[in-house]
Amino acid sequence: MSSPSFSAHPVDPAGLGDLSDSVVAALRAAGCVFAEDEARLILAAAATPAELTRLVERRAGGLPLELVLGWAEFRGLRIAVEPGVFVPRRRTEFLVEQALAQAPRARVVVDLCCGSGAVGTALATALGDVELHAADIDPAAVRCAHRNITGVGGHAHRGDLFEALPEELRGRIDILAANVPYVPTDEVGLLPPEARDHEPLVALDGGFDGLDVLRRVAAEAPRWLAPDGCVLVETSERQAGTAVAAFAAHGLTVRLATDDDLYANVVIGVRT
Incomplete structure (x- = not known):
């Protein structure tokens, strides 16, 4: 512009x-x-x-509108956003809806790769009295998430995926929402400037085929989920088949949910 x-x-x-x-x-x-x-x-x-x-x-x-305003609308909430933090997308509201449908009585919720903490905040707002944890490897994201989740009693942690989480969560998580980066490395440069120039690479780049972080989540999630607990990740239509296979390879009962209007694809794995 x-x-x-x-x-x-x-x-x-x-x-x-x-x-x-x-x-x-x-x-x-x-x-x-x-x-x-x-x-x-x-x-x-x-x-x-x-x-x-x-x-x-x-x-x-x-500058993206959300950074100009200092907030982004997400599922009817005003989520604070800061420079250098991934801005929540409206299509990710579909992931929240799928999590609520899968585990409507969830009591322990984790927002992994949390960015601003929008997903965790929306889940806790909808569910009511929950134990909420949000984690990200980026200190700017953790700081921003803390601003958003404090109002719903959440706790923010910094670290690489599950390494950031308190050990006492192992085997207790009812909803593990992981909005992992899934853009293939060679395609990051093709993103719109508002994302490419203003959001952290760690929140966008998913490796060679875009699924490096998703595979790590799929491998570790079963050890952290409660019985019947679910893990949900967003991916693209062309990556969905490979993502489903990654979940199934680690013993999760898996299904794919899609919303054509939002261009949303969410892989849902359940520990049974």
């Missing part, structure tokens, strides 16, 4: 409403497809014309 000129004219201090057309025009000029929707959110976030100018210029310069 190129940065268009944007001038904040004097407005009534109540709502910045007189600037709506200018904001929409600036965002359109920068190539924002949903300029009207984004303008509404940016206007609501700005307290002064000067702040509005700064927010519009940041968005027009290519």
Whole structure:
């Protein structure tokens, strides 16, 4: 995106409403497809014309809208996001729905590769009184997740996959949601700039075929799940068959759930 000129004219201090057309025009000029929707959110976030100018210029310069606002909407929740942290995708709401359908009475929930902690926060909000743990290898993600999960009584841990988790969780986890990176290394450069330039590589790059981290989760998950506990991962349509086989190879009862509207593919493995 190129940065268009944007001038904040004097407005009534109540709502910045007189600037709506200018904001929409600036965002359109920068190539924002949903300029009207984004303008509404940016206007609501700005307290002064000067702040509005700064927010519009940041968005027009290519910063993802969620980082401009400081939050992302996920399953009706406002999830705090920070620079350098993976922004939750709306399609991942399908993973949450599948987890709730599979284990509606879950009491121990883990959000692995948690990023902002959006999945764990949404699960705990829906389930009520649960023991929630979120873990990530990236310190920025752990810091951001802590902000989000504290309100639902969650605990954030830093480390490489299961190494981050307290040992007392072994054999007790009812829902293990692992939104692992699954972009093949050679395809990371083809991602949209908002992801490629602003999100950590560790949250995107899944190795040669995109399934390196998924295979590690599949291998370790059975030892951490409670009886009838489930592990869920998101993957792409073309990777789904290989991902299902990886789960089955480690003794999990596995099925694939898809949502064509969201382009979502979730592999669900159950310890039986």
